[in-house]
Amino acid sequence: MFEKEIKKFEREVRTISWTKRNKEKKNMAYTEQEKERALALYDELGSIGKVINQLGYPTRQNMYTWIKNRNISFKQRAAVDYCDSPTHRRHPTLEMKLNILHRCFEIGEDIKSVSEDTGYSRTSIYSWRRKYLNGGAGALMSQKKHLPRGELTAETASTVDANQDNLMAKVKELEFENDILKETIKILKKDQGIDLLMLKNKEKTMIVDALRSKYSLSKLLEKMHISKSSYCYQHKHLYSTNKYEPIKEKIIELFNENSERYGYRRIQALLRKDNIQISEKIVRKIMKENNLIVKTKKTKKYNSYQGEISKAVDNFLNRNFHAERSNEKMLTDITEFSIPAGKVYLSPIIDCFDGMVTTWNVSTKPDADLVNQMLDTYYFSLANGEKPLIHSDRGAHYRWPGWIERMNKYGFKRSMSKKGCSPDNSACEGFFGRMKNEMFYGRKWENINIEDFITIINEYILWYNTKRIKKSLNYMSPSEYRQNLNLA
Template identity: 55%
Template sequence: MYSYEKKSIALKVFHQTNSVSETIRILGYPTRRQLYSWIDDENLPSKERKPLPRIANSPEHPRNPPLDVKLDAIKRCFEHGESIKYVSEDIGYSRASIYQWRKQYLKKGTLGLMNRKNIPSGELKEGYRQSDSTTESSPEVAELKAQMLEMQMEIDILKETINVLKKDPGIDQTSLRNKEKAVIIDVLKAKYSLPCLLEKLNISKSSYYYQEKVLSQPDKYLSLRIHIKELFAENKNRYGYRRIHALLKREGITISEKIIRRIMKEENLSVKVKKAAKYNSYAGEVSPAVPNEINRNFFAEKPNIKWLTDITEFAIPAGKVYLSPIVDCFDGLLVTWEIGISPDAALVNTMLDDAINQLSSEEKPIIHSDRGVHYRWPGWIERMDKAGLTRSMSKKGCSPDNSACEGVFGRIKNEMFYNTDWTGVSIPDFIEILNNYLVWYNELRIKKSLGYMSPMEYRRSLRLAA
């Protein structure tokens, strides 16, 4: 029968060497079968373990150990960094007991670790913490207590940084603004002294009280904050701070873009963006390609000089929907569009017929596309030749050659399609929603490049449209 100490030493050596043979070679005991038995017993849940030779309720090993045993265990585990498992085996008390002792120590100090029968009755009140001069048994224990309280303070500050300020767990607390630090101090100052919190968060007392004064004042941007939220909601969460600034300027409200950006950040008013794979219509060289007449020069001095086209796909639970528009390089106006459930020749040809009908006899725009099969079939080529329009094509697999059109698709999907649950929406309903958005895109959606006017407003300002 091996003693408890020998069993503990054998298990420690095994965990260090991770070898049964090496453990037996070093110690000269036990047998391989016995060591495997100890290892298996160690890995069992506490209720299923075999009783150890050392009885936990014997005079040498009382159920509630002396104060110095508890303090020594806490110091070894939480100051010196020893394994709680090894300390538990060494002193003969469970790991749960050590954690419980630490919890009691953090809550009530040394008083919480003492046996109740050894504590004077006048001191057994909740939350009572004896002074260091009467309870601490040594300077080392006092130092340990201070270190543990400081560690707990750091944990609490991190918790409030995550829960109250909604920061990432890995945030560097020194990078917090004084206003944010003041908020954390307000939450924790009932638990910790103000000087300790100020020192830990590296903020001066005067700065803290200044932030307190600022936080206690009414929000001078309250009405503006409400109006910004209304504008953001009216435009279906599609406008960033620049377009919100332009809308406010239209209403005669002069305010800095920085203030609008800050308010929108505080209110979590952000335009959600998602990337997705683009629909590809390339099906090989079914007919000779034509030169790239646009050559990435998407500037046009007037309407109906340069047109861009492509097809994009919208996949919803009910099926797939395809959009084929024509974009005017002059101002980004959608000259026309066709929406269907199949990316076939009828989709693009119908769109082209409608666009040609809007041209005067003198207008002969260049129509630029990718090398998709739709723009190389006889029907498309015949319509282009009959109307006297010029074909232009991107290089194979070179999306920047048609980047202006790709940008329009990206804005449409970011503002209307992504981050929306389309479950239960039928294809006809989706087509109606998409069509309404495209009308809004032409008539109301403001663009920075157009002086924060929509394409139709811009053309009316130039007397190019009624």
């Protein structure tokens, strides 16, 4: 029993002794040499625990405090040295303020980056901007800081006036450069920081004309690095009213010659064939000014779907409308034309190779004979025993026994779109859309009978095959394209 009491007493004595030694150690004063030695060893080892194990002092709390105080001291000395340096003044000059504003709000540099580069806070930069917007460059000048110290003698006054003149000249020069940069961005839509020397003479002339009311012509020409003769030449052609008059007449002629069906891209291609080089923007502008607009209209299209008459075949085409040769992949469908005299239906067969309408049939009734006669005509036009794939939608015409018997008899492969999925036959749908935009919509058909309208459809398809140029065929018609490949 007494042994337990003795052991407990010894533990309490050891605890008190350890606590007392730690308190004494914590309050122990270390010399500057000991602090420097500990910090140097910490920089070398990178661990506070290793420093304490090797030196036997100090405590961790002391070491943390020494490191913190040293870092604060370094930052304070660095700030004092930077503020006293020639590149960073505690009170910046007017020129320096304007340069910082120019970099931040004209050139578009990041304000944080400029702040770190110059040493002035973002708050100061925004404050200078507010003053500049309210009172101009004069509001940024602090008279007390810019005036020299001491008595104002005659020599000092002249120095002040000279400095003031120099500052105002620099302010005007910066405003001049800013105005040029603003007009470059506004008129030419150029990016910030554009090199003025890289601009074309035409672009320089546009900037000079925009600033002539504010600055002298000689000063603008000198700044833009363009001679007066070049400026006058560009100015004359830039604002000439009759510059595009001959081209305008040619464009109107081509537009009317093609029955008002060509947009600006095809008009430009025809001009290029006549060795007339002009940009698409100018062609589009002239056509807009002269109201040369291709007439379009959206109507509900004819639908021949009548339910599941017979089993549908798979979509073997799978939206791959590219063909390596003619009569390899063919498309067919039916479209409706409604005029006051009645309704007319067109059923074509279109070649995926070049978009040529190989065979077509026109009728006033959307019956089986419309598609069957077309298929018979197409079969007898083939040579060398060709067996193409013919793709259609799921309309009733392509599921009746007469169509299926002919397809099997001629050895053609059937392919069908998904139910109600027009994109599966988009190349054929695209032909119908172009045909109606160029020939049907926007025109009056009151005095046209059915026979005349069928003649107009036949004439259009002949024109489409032989004369209508296509961008995908390098601006040639399907017939010209085949002649170029020696296929016709």
